[in-house]
Amino acid sequence: MVKNKSFLSERIGEFVRDLTGSGTGRLTIVGSSILIFFIVLAIFAPYIAPYDPTEKVGLSLEPPSRQFWFGTDNLGRDILSRVIYGSRIALSISFMGVAIAFLIGVPLGLFSGYLGGWVDRILTLIMDAMYIFPGLVLAIAIAAVLGPGVINISLSIAVVYAPTYFRIIRNQVASVKSELYVEAARALGAKNWEILLKYIFPNVLPSVVVVLSMNLADALMTEAGLSFLGLGIAPPTPDWGFDLSSGQRFVLSRAWWGILFPGLAIVFAALGFSMFSEGINELLNPTIRERR
């Protein structure tokens, strides 16, 4: 069976580090600047965007001009404004998807690893089966049943990444639970939930914090893919993936602006997330730093 899936962000971060040849600092700074840039766009979209992203403000398919920097789409809406507002959906779904995955995967992993026995075996089998399945296909299946919407798409993404958290936490708990300090806590009369929450959880948490930040880039790409396939947010809400799929209809009319700009937004956001997570990764894991 294929194991050991590595993360998109991990790879990108690796490439970037090789490229710049610099240490953690610059990577984190560049990554977090891009991230902050997109977060600011998302929060202050109404102040930054020149037009209402869902209103017809120009002619259909106007090329970029001084009035419309990124041109207009087939419905005469300003693409720049749509790209700016699109960061809202992209960011909120990636954050929420990863957060839900964390909330599902971590408790299950804790219990499974701590309890052991048949519960553990069954849960592990199920999670492993989900793990080897290509993420996008799984997300598509779930999104198809749940239908569009921010929560639904976040859930579909969460199901894809929950097994990752489960696996990491479970394996860590399984190895940590026989440590001396856990034995000591038990000898002192600590209850099971106390041991889990106060002794084991804080010790296994750091390993998933890194994964958390790494998953963000993957979640972003999955969201874009889902909405490109028409499984994302119901129109007319601005969304990069969806805007790309509507831009696609005008490839032959050479309306390149409807395709170029939403796509660039996805690429930059994905790069930003990856660099940021790679930086965090090295800051939190000194072992990695030493190795390089």
Next chain:
Amino acid sequence: MIFILLAVIFFILRIIPGDPVLAILGGKAPIEVIQQKRHELGLDKPVIVQFFDYIRGVITGNLGTSTLTNRSVFEELKDRFPATLELTIFSFLIVLVIGLFWGAESAWRKDEGLDIVARVYSLLLYAIPVFWFGLILQLIFASYLRWLPVGGRISAVTNFKIVTGLYVLDALLSKDWRGLLDVLRYLTLPSITLGLVISSVFLRMVRNNTVLMLSKDFVKAARARGLRKKIVLYGHAVRNAFVPIFTIMGMEFAALLAGAILTETTFSWPGIGSYLVMKIRYRDFPAIQGTIVFFALFIVVISIIIDIVNALVDPRVRY
């Protein structure tokens, strides 16, 4: 493993809130109609009975009936599978050629021009969503330059006997050279899109594993014996780096399959991916479930093949 995978798919599609019947009929259908539809789909039976019906169906190759076309989902998938297979095979060839040769050469001349270009290439292509890359290629080569068709699989005028469903092979078999050229023209953009995007990771892995091997003693020995670069690099280093590379290849094939869904949609390629997307649009749940199961089976088969080949390549895996 297959059983568990199937069970997981079944329960995910069943347990999550959201009623397929309501989704098909819309919220305002009268209650009798809803119940009748439910009965038709077998959804009024207990979950566990449904589950065994479904498992029996999968084993006997019965994936249910499409609510849209009333055709067997298995038959429909069988019709479309060759298109996806052809696309993935050609993309995979591109991945292999780029990954192996460029990866090996980059490893040989580590940190020099070619290697640096390889890194920029990997970085850029990996951060790019496959469908966007496809759209950009469409814009350049189909819309502006008009060298290649924008989408589809074959021209209406091309006509040769379809035997295998793999059009390139069929064209070769019927010795229709013009048809072959036509089919290849349609195949070029989708397979380049998918191949290049997937190749970025593969290139990286080949390079790193080969670098590792090049520092081993047996490679130094081979060089000391004065063997030519080609033999040292491909015969010794790459060959020994092949075991990890092969495992990655399996993973990449799964990625390829997922990427195929997006690529097929971009290029209106009539394969399983665009089939799935179309069925989702029409809320044809038996077909959606069947397609997902099909994907699962395909991935299991691939990983079994990888395991077997791995054992053939590396005697240490057999024990």
